[in-house]
Amino acid sequence: xxxxxxYTDIAAAINTWAAERCHSARIEDTTPFIVTExxxxxxxxxxxIYNANWVDSFVKSMILQIGxxxxxxxxxxxxTPDITREGSEFGHVLAKTRTKRFTAxxxxxxxxxxxDTPNQFQFNPPTVKNKYFVQKVDWQLECSFAERQVQGAxxxxxxxxxxxxxxxxxxQKDMDQQIDxxxxxxxxxxxxEKLYRGSGVIDLLTSFNxxxxxxxxxxxxxxxxxWNRYAAYKILQTKxxxxxxxxxxxxxxxxxxxxSTPPEYMRFxxxxxxxxxxxxxxxxxxxxxxFSDIGSYDSIPMWQTPGTEFQRxxxxxxxxxxxxxxxxxxxxxxxxxxxxxxxxxxxxxxxxINNQNxxxxxxxNAQGEFYNNFYKIDTMIYIDLDENGAVFVAGPGTPPTxxxxxxxxxxxxx
Numbered sequence: 001x002x003x004x005x006x007y008t009d010i011a012a013a014i015n016t017w018a019a020e021r022c023h024s025a026r027i028e029d030t031t032p033f034i035v036t037e038x039x040x041x042x043x044x045x046x047x048x049i050y051n052a053n054w055v056d057s058f059v060k061s062m063i064l065q066i067g068x069x070x071x072x073x074x075x076x077x078x079x080t081p082d083i084t085r086e087g088s089e090f091g092h093v094l095a096k097t098r099t100k101r102f103t104a105x106x107x108x109x110x111x112x113x114x115x116d117t118p119n120q121f122q123f124n125p126p127t128v129k130n131k132y133f134v135q136k137v138d139w140q141l142e143c144s145f146a147e148r149q150v151q152g153a154x155x156x157x158x159x160x161x162x163x164x165x166x167x168x169x170x171x172q173k174d175m176d177q178q179i180d181x182x183x184x185x186x187x188x189x190x191x192x193e194k195l196y197r198g199s200g201v202i203d204l205l206t207s208f209n210x211x212x213x214x215x216x217x218x219x220x221x222x223x224x225x226x227w228n229r230y231a232a233y234k235i236l237q238t239k240x241x242x243x244x245x246x247x248x249x250x251x252x253x254x255x256x257x258x259x260s261t262p263p264e265y266m267r268f269x270x271x272x273x274x275x276x277x278x279x280x281x282x283x284x285x286x287x288x289x290x291f292s293d294i295g296s297y298d299s300i301p302m303w304q305t306p307g308t309e310f311q312r313x314x315x316x317x318x319x320x321x322x323x324x325x326x327x328x329x330x331x332x333x334x335x336x337x338x339x340x341x342x343x344x345x346x347x348x349x350x351x352x353i354n355n356q357n358x359x360x361x362x363x364x365n366a367q368g369e370f371y372n373n374f375y376k377i378d379t380m381i382y383i384d385l386d387e388n389g390a391v392f393v394a395g396p397g398t399p400p401t402x403x404x405x406x407x408x409x410x411x412x413x414x
Contacts, residue, residue: 069159071166076173080183081269081298083348087356087380093134094354094380100127100256101245129257133382136356139178140377141171146370171375179355182381186351187269188303188318190383191344192336193251194391196322200249202238204231204342205394218340218394219312222277229282231274235294235392238345242266242388251385261347261388268297271316271342275299303341316341317399339399343392350387354380 054064108118145164154160194200205221208214208230221227242249245258252259278294307314317339356378363372 066155069154069162071162073162073166073169075169076176078176078180080180080300081187081267083183083186083267083351084179084353084355087354087378092136093132094382096131096133096349096384097128098131098257098386100129101258102126127256131384131386133380135382136378136380137182138376138378141174141375142372143167143171143375144370144372146368148369171373175358175375175377179353179379182379183353184300184303185320186353186381186383187344188320189322190346190351190385190389191303191318191341191391192320192322192334193383193385194389195336195338195393196334197251197385199251199385200388200390201393202234202390203393203395204234205340206396207234218316221394222273223281225281228278231392232278232282232294235268235343235345238390238392239263239266239268239295242345242347242390249388249390257386259347259386259388263295265348267346267348267351268295269344269346270294270297270299271303272299272301273312273315274342313339313399316394319399337399338393338397340394340397341391342394344389345392346389347387349384350389351383352381354382356380 055061108116112118145167147160147164150163151160154163205216205218205227208221208227209216211230212226214224214227216224216227242261243263245260247255247258249261250259275297276299301310302315303318304320305314305317317337318341319337320335322334322336358377361374361376363374364370365372
């Protein structure tokens with residue numbers, strides 16, 4: 001049995017650690033030398049309240065003082081695609097106008113006959129259509145700052161400044177995290193609309209199994225080099241197919257308003273499980289990996305929730321109620337609940353967040369001698385279904401039974 005050793009003698013403990021590290025053999029047998037180590041006197045997990053009874057080990061009456069103070073102040077790194085654009089200072093409505101495709105006509109220059117009078121004065125105005133985005137969301141974070149009340153807890157003005165700096169940075173970090181959440185809601189809304197309309201939805205798992213006679217699943221597909229090669233091929237193929245002006249990848253039903261998405265105007269968001277499997281199982285073992293390189297993309301670990309342990313059935317799932325719009329009656333609500341979403345390719349103008357008028361206002365409470373700070377932001381998020389977009393899915397996407405989901409306030413009409 002392993003020996004248990006509490007650390008009453010740190011010197012003996014250090015010698016024991018060295019013996020373990022060097023893989024020394026025990027004297028009585030040849031089994032590896034390993035000790036069940038009691039770390040209670042070595043590793044400190046911290047306490048929530050400072051104990052004023054902690055005294056020195058010399059006269060045993062001097063209260064131990066704080067020697068170094070660490071303020072947890074780590075900047076937030078955005079993990080979502082940056083689809084943010086600056087809004088306008090004035091006005092409220094965002095207007096978007098597009099021109100209908102012009103129809104080619106015969107050029108009479110080389111087909112003139114005596115007596116012909118080409119009509120050069122006919123009025124031919126362009127045909128345009130407008131779309132207006134009016135909905136905004138706004139929220140704020142609130143925090144009170146009381147310098148006089150907390151002054152006695154610090155040893156210097158620098159420490160107190162770092163304390164309040166930590167709070168201010170946390171407020172900004174929370175705002176950035178909430179913009180991350182809002183970004184994913186815009187992306188998920190666009191995905192939901194595409195799934196609802198069936199426009200530009202590409203199933204990389206079902207089509208692979210059909211073509212090859214395979215039986216891969218959502219959980220096993222990324223371990224197959226053949227599937228990773230097939231996924232990279234379909235992704236590259238879709239990028240090329242978005243370049244010609246068509247209505248195949250948008251939800252536009254009116255002829256003449258086709259959409260083209262050149263590579264420089266394209267964004268691609270890929271689930272990290274698929275992105276890493278392509279890198280590890282395909283590009284890492286491919287000699288000419290420039291032929292299998294899918295280009296630039298944003299990798300995300302989930303669309304809506306990590307689940308309990310980042311299960312793929314949870315991280316590839318969206319469960320949303322689509323907003324009513326001009327294509328649906330106000331009373332019609334549609335719920336999209338699907339797993340197996342692994343990627344989204346879209347035009348830069350298809351999903352946009354306008355962060356407008358980010359500001360901080362303050363009010364001083366003279367009676368209590370503290371400041372109330374209000375961190376405010378007005379945000380407009382819009383999706384334009386007239387722009388190109390392709391959703392990559394894996395399998396039919398039926399979610400497992402989930403009894404923990406709160407009931408929706410809308411009626412599903414799937």
